Amino acid sequence: MLLKSMQFRGVIALQESVCAAFGAGISTACVVDIGAEVTKVACVEDGVCIANSRAVLKYGxxxxxxxxxxxxxxxxxxxxxxxxxxxxxxxxxxxxxxxxxxxxxxxxxxxxxxxxxxxxxxxxxxxxxxxxxxxxxxxxxxxxxxxxxxxxxxxxxNPTFAKHNNYEDINEDAPPISLMNQSAKKNTAAAAAAVAAARAGTPAAGEDNSNPNNTNNGGTTSNVGTPGATPASTPAPSATTPAAAATASTTALTLPPPPVAAPVHHPFDMDPSVITTEKTWEIAGTIGKDNFSSLVALDVVVAQAISNCGSEERSKKLYGSIILVGGGGMIQGFDRVLEDRLFQALPATLTTVEKVEVLPSPRDMDPRLLVWKGASVLGKLESAKELWIKPLEWDLQGRKVLRDKSLFFWGKD
Incomplete structure (x- = not known):
């Protein structure tokens, strides 16, 4: 479109992470781009993006x-x-x-x-x-x-889902951040009690044995409190009618005991400042792939992306040169929180890392324009003359010219 429809004289194909690093004036960095709808993480070394460190998260x-x-x-x-x-x-x-x-x-x-x-x-x-x-x-x-x-x-x-459709769709089942550990313990204990009660054929405490579609259970409950009150994380005990008890007993006698469900790893089941080995191994093989889970915390993704870069010396450099670009990272104190969470989650093997540092934008430049600045700098370099794709070259070779005139590996025909 740029060459044929808009009649551009030439085009250079560049990666956003590489442009952000050049815009910040450094050659090695871990670029965290928090956009409107997606967040991208990529590590750059000597002007080249490390393939195994790239990740795209579907939140922003x-x-x-x-x-x-x-x-x-x-x-x-x-x-x-x-x-x-x-x-x-x-x-x-x-x-x-x-x-x-x-x-x-x-x-x-x-x-x-x-x-x-x-x-x-x-x-x-x-x-x-x-x-x-x-x-x-x-x-x-x-x-x-x-x-x-x-x-x-x-x-x-549905990728075409209206982005402004509904703003009251945050997960109410997720407990407040301050009560994360307590809620995880309560949920685990409640699940164990429910399984034991099902095997014994008796209802567990606080379990509703009536019709699951009946939310009131024969009574009316009013929600009294402030407008911003958060729903309780555990259901309140409800009265059990004789008919419901008889139904539960009949079901317990006729149905076999349910199998024990495998533990579900919820984002709130772990300490926010500690990345467990199990959680790290869950995402270790997904960095750089299209099927990366979007429910992984940002600090976990950044830590794993740096760990996938290889040597300890390289990881040390990347931990000391993290760049926040995009409008999502402009919130005051966001860089300090990211530093603290990454430092507390440092692997035991990285003993030489003394601190984690998020670099500020050079000369107080708007981080939303950092990528464009880097692209303009790269386009004016003397060595970039060989990277320009002209309309005649595109007509003769098509997409194959991208393989010869790209700073990164082009895997598409």
């Missing part, structure tokens, strides 16, 4: 916006007509996310903000809202992607 800055909108909506957001399906409301939440969201601990206090809502053919309205930890919990969804699991699955099933 838009998921932070949706999570932020859902959290403030549940805590009494004054703008009740908020609809992310409308362009002006989506831009409003994008603006509030950029202004309010932070991961600096010093800023995690109760704050009162004013904002303006401008809608077509209506007067500008001014609102006042009080926020607390919502500004920090929403960016943490990149480290705990289980809370946005439903959105990721919908995107994988």
């Amino acid at each position: 800055g838009d998921d932070i916006t949706r999570c932020f909108a859902a959290l403030v909506k549940r805590t009494g957001f004054p703008y009740r007509e908020l609809d992310l399906g409308q362009t002006y409301d989506w831009r409003l939440m994008e603006e509030l996310k950029e202004k309010w969201c932070t991961l600096n601990e010093a800023d995690l206090t109760v704050q009162v903000y004013n904002f303006f809502v401008r809608r077509p053919e209506k007067h500008t309205q001014k609102y006042q809202v009080k926020v607390h930890d919502e500004v920090a919990l929403s960016p943490m969804c990149l480290f705990f992607p289980g809370v946005i699991q439903r959105r990721i699955e919908e995107r994988e099933i």
Whole structure:
């Protein structure tokens, strides 16, 4: 299209990670590109992208916006007509996310903000809202992607799914981040009790033996609390009617005991600051492949991508030169949180790594433009003259010319 339809005089095929490294002025780096819908991780050494270190995650800055909108909506957001399906409301939440969201601990206090809502053919309205930890919990969804699991699955099933369709689809089954370890232990104990009760033919404590479609179980339950209250992670005990008990006894006598289910590894089943060996081995063979799981935390992917690069000396260089590009990484304190989580998860074999450092953009440049700056620098190099693809060469050789004039391996015909 560039050569034929738009009549460009020449084109150079470059990788975004290589351009980001050149834009930052370094030759070796681990590039973390947090875009709107996807997050890309790739390691670059001497201007060449290491193939085994590439990974693409199907979450990004838009998921932070949706999570932020859902959290403030549940805590009494004054703008009740908020609809992310409308362009002006989506831009409003994008603006509030950029202004309010932070991961600096010093800023995690109760704050009162004013904002303006401008809608077509209506007067500008001014609102006042009080926020607390919502500004920090929403960016943490990149480290705990289980809370946005439903959105990721919908995107994988239907890639053309409207990105602004629904913002209240964060996973309510995922426990709060602060109660992660306690909830994991409770879920494990409840599962063990349910299996033991099923084998014995008696209902477990808190288990509803009535119709599973009957959510009220013969009564009415009212949800009393603040608008932002989070649903309980474990169901409350419910009364069992005699008919339901008889049905449960008959089922227990006629059906064989259910098999013990294999343990399911949930993103919240592990300490957020520690990457276990088992979890690392689960994703060790998927970095650089198309079937990479999008429910893996960002810090886990970065650590595994660097580990796949080979020698200890190379890993040490990459841990000390991490670059954040894209708009998703512009949240205040995000780089410090990523550094802390990576440092706490360092493998025992890397004893020479003294610190993990996320490099700032050179001369306070917008990280969203870092890739374009690197591409412009590469295009002006003297050695880049041999990489230009002219329209005549494309007409004669087609896609085969990409194999001869690319800095990376082109595996397509």
